[in-house]
Amino acid sequence: MPDVEQMIRRQKVLADFGEFALGCDDLDQILHEACRLVAATLGTGRAKVLEIQEGGRELFVRAGVGWAEGVVGQLRLPMEEHSSETYSIGKRAPVVTRDIGKEDRFQVPDFMKEAGVVALVNAPILLPGGRAYGLLQVDDTAPREFGEEDTEFLRTYTIILGPVLDRLLTVGRLRSSEERFRLMMEEAQDYAILITDREDRIVDWLPGAAAVFGWSAAEVQGRPGAILFTPEDREAGEPEKEVETARTTGVAPNVRWHLRKDGARVFIEGSVRALKDAEGRLTGFIKIGQDVTERRAAEDALAESEGLLRALVEGVPQLVWRARTDGAWTWSSPQWAAYTGLSVEESRGSGWLRAVHPDDREGALLAWAQAHAQARAGAETLAGVPLEMEGRLFHRGEARYRWFRTRATPVRGEGGQVVEWLGTSTDVDDLRRLQEQQEVMIAELQHRTRNLIGVVWSTFNKTLRGSTSLQDLRTRFNDRLEALSRVQGLLSRLAGSERVEFGEVIRAELAVHGALEEPGKVVLEGPPGVRLRSGVVQTFALALHELATNAVKYGALGQPAGRLRVSWRLVPATEDGEPWLQVEWRESGVKMPEVSAPPPGGGYGRELIERALPYQLGAKTTYELGTDGVTCTITAPVVSGAV
Structure with a gap:
């Protein structure tokens, strides 16, 4: 109970x-x-x-x-x-x-x-x-x-x-998140950040807003956000337009002159975003803007000096140009002429398209049309909608096309209308090639990693089944991991399209067992430069490791009179055009064990050669226990490219 x-x-x-x-x-x-x-x-x-x-x-x-x-x-x-x-x-x-x-x-x-x-x-x-x-x-x-x-x-x-x-x-x-947000907001002294309620009355006034506009939080609490607008903008109803746009679309640009407490004007670049609760109801607005008055003044001064602009433009490595609102060029820098061979006169209007690859011309014109339409639609509220695209330009010196990234910004007049475009074209051909090489290398690394994990997992499972104790498992598994490590060492030294050669693999394995130190003990015969596909090297090397380990324990590498001959050659190509590698492992002078002794080559090693290699690599194998040693052949499609 x-x-x-x-x-x-x-x-x-x-x-x-x-x-x-x-x-x-x-x-x-x-x-x-x-x-x-x-x-x-x-x-x-x-x-x-x-x-x-x-x-x-x-x-x-x-x-x-x-x-x-x-x-x-x-x-x-x-x-x-x-x-x-x-x-x-x-x-x-x-x-x-x-x-x-x-x-x-x-x-x-x-x-x-x-x-x-x-x-x-x-x-x-x-x-x-x-x-x-x-x-x-x-x-x-x-x-x-x-x-x-x-x-x-x-x-x-x-x-x-x-x-x-x-x-x-x-x-x-x-x-923790709220604390980080609070610290971030308080430290953002270069940005004016404030929050208003649904009626656009100020409810939160962060330190950055006080630094930019001069009012303290107590002075502006509950006052309308319109106090920051210039008198002419208030008269034109800009404060109401701004919050209404944010209310209906979620966000409104806030790029205009504003008023400080002392009457000075500051130019702010920012935005107004609507704040909503979990049910989607409007609760207020957050306004974030950066004081760019100094930059604005510098831009105005720069616009007044065409000569200074030309000096600046002609000193940069990019190809620089100016165009009308319809995309017709009005001027191009000396860099453009030197690169493409087209003079300022030849590039005017739509002449610049002659330097663009034929396949990229339609896309360039479409990007121009879209950028200009965006700029015109936002002329009253946007500081500029940049044009950005990639395409190929003709290089006169190399007599070929190279990839460029082109970016253009609309230049606006006093009324906010787009008066022209100023653009640059930057050579990114080498960068694209490096990125492509990087993608190939990453894909190769991922492929190798997946293969290695699969090989280690399979090796552990099979070693586990054939082990008699934990110590036996540790010894055998460590030996096989070391064999894989040797192969990985060879792979890690490769660059680009390089591949491990079969001669390197077999010499590395035999050297570990000291088999190459005794003259005449081992004979290696085969053509040099036989490259192996990286994805199969681990499995192939494990098979050679098992043969070598068996030879040390029971065969030619463990007996004074024993001899080993390893020969390899390329056999006729298969239907896909790639030759196969044929390897023969032949031991001689071996005193074979009595019947009661462990069979040489039994267990995991023989299973790997006779079952795993045919299954994983499509190999053809033989394994024979002769009167004086082991003879094994492996024929597999493991060759990579030309040899």
Whole structure:
């Protein structure tokens, strides 16, 4: 029969904890109280919360009760594969260890043994959505049968704890975000930032606005945003037009002269955006603008001096030009003439199109039309809509077309109308080629990585099946990883389209075993320069490693009288035109083992050659145990390009 009193006590603990969590916003306090209550309820006096950190690589003892100094808030444990903590998180269920002295499933951390822990139970803490936060772990110093009622209590406890932690973590992130936003806004002294309500009355006035306009927050609180506009703009109804545009479209440009408290004028480039609540209702507007008065004055001064403009333009490396609003050129810089061979006269009007690649001319004209239409549509509110496109221009010196990025900005008159365009064309041909090479290199790296991961995974699984102990697994797997590492070392030294040669692979493998040090022990015969495709080098090299390892243990490389001959050649091409590589591994002078001895070449190595190579590479293989050694042939489509 259920222990009713115990059930009532545990329900009260859950209620007490829930009530405590509702009134507390401190994560550490809540975790500590959770440990205290559960340790007292289960009568162990000891519990802790382990938090997953470092991207799932370790557990941090975030809170706990009953532990010595130096554990809670300081100790970190790696998330090892054979730990009950990792297993519990992976299973999403409580895991019990009744007596660690008899536990053969998991490894128990040393600090727990030293603290006298004998029995323990792990309960994963899951956040809403199933993401694991960590573990609630209850420990006992005596063997204990944590029954189903205990684990179900802990499971219920952590189900309550998960949403509480999620709330606190979310609140913490929100507070941190709000603090960063506040600091950013307060430090943005170069930008005037203010917020108005639905009627465009000022409700928030940040330090940048005070620095730009001169009013303090107290002086402008509740006043209309129109106080920042010049008298002529107020008379023309510009403040109302601006907020109405933001109200209907979501955003309105704010690029105009504004008024400071002292009566001085500042030119602001910015925008006004509508603010809405979760239901989409308008709550107000945020206005952000930068004081560009000095830049505006410099631009005006520059516009007054055509000679200065020409000197500036002709000194830059870009090809510079000016055009009418319809795209007809009126002037081109000396750089343009030197590059394309077209003079100023030849480039005027639509003559500049003669330097554009025929396939790019239609796109260039379309970009012009779209940019000009945008500029005209926004003449009253926009400072300029730039034209930007890429196309090919003829290089007279190289007698070929090169890629250019062209950008043009409309120049406006006093009334805001576009009067002409000023543009530059920048040579990006070399940059595009480098980007293409980079994409190829990235794709090659990703391909190699996927192949290597697949090879390592397959090698581990097959090594595991053929190992007799953990030490045997470690030795064999390390040997095979070293073989892969040698190949990766060869691959890492390659550049561009270079490939590993077969001669390098076989010499590297035999050199590791010292087989090339004894004259006449090994004979290598084959044409130089046989390049291997990078995607198959790892698997191919593993096969050679297995042959060499077998020869060291049982064959020609491990016996004084043994001899090894490795020969390779290219066989006639297949239908796709690529030749195949044929390799023959022939041992001689080997005293073959007795029948009771382990068969040479058995296990993973032979499986790799006779099954994996045909399956993965489409290879044709033979493997024979002769009276004086192993003879193996591998014929595979692994050659890359010309040799």
